[in-house]
Amino acid sequence: NSKVIQTPRYLVKGQGQKAKMRCIPEKGHPVVFWYQQNKNNEFKFLINFQNQEVLQQIDMTEKRFSAECPSNSPCSLEIQSSEAGDSALYLCASSLTGMDTEVFFGKGTRLTVV
Template sequence: GEEVAQTPKHLVRGEGQKAKLYCAPIKGHSYVFWYQQVLKNEFKFLISFQNENVFDETGMPKERFSAKCLPNSPCSLEIQATKLEDSAVYFCASSQYDRGYEQYFGPGTRLTVT
């Protein structure tokens, strides 16, 4: 498609539950990025993929967060045993292979941990 799609729009989880977010990048885009926006301001980079390969995961809290981008499937971001501090809006962005710096953002998934 011509837009980055993210599902679900909203997700509510009790503390300790698992959360899984999905992202469908723009068709033809090879890079996928995940960002976490906390409290309507700070964007934190989490992870990026080049096709199905992890490109940069320096922002990922690895003990509870994991992500995948498999061929012919939406990319996913999974949080095991969610904590209150994971409440945020998670944005996915995609870009073309040779212009990684031009990212197109999805509408985000708002995760609320109660």
């Protein structure tokens, strides 16, 4: 099914620590998305990229979250100072374009902030 690769699968951090997760999009997919899925199964869009450029991001991403998709390297999402409320499943996805095409997800990184 999906060829989006996310690492690590599980991440445990203390409050205030940095948490970094990585994503390799499916080959040939220039658009990358990050979503957060909380314990109530609700999805929240965080940020998306076309190649190395940010297309759009939500406010919370701008403040404590940083993300990048450098050329020839995995994309990454980093939480600068983890909070308990950041505990969630972080899902990376990729597609050929930002709309009108199918989106494929990786298996996710499950972050637990203790």
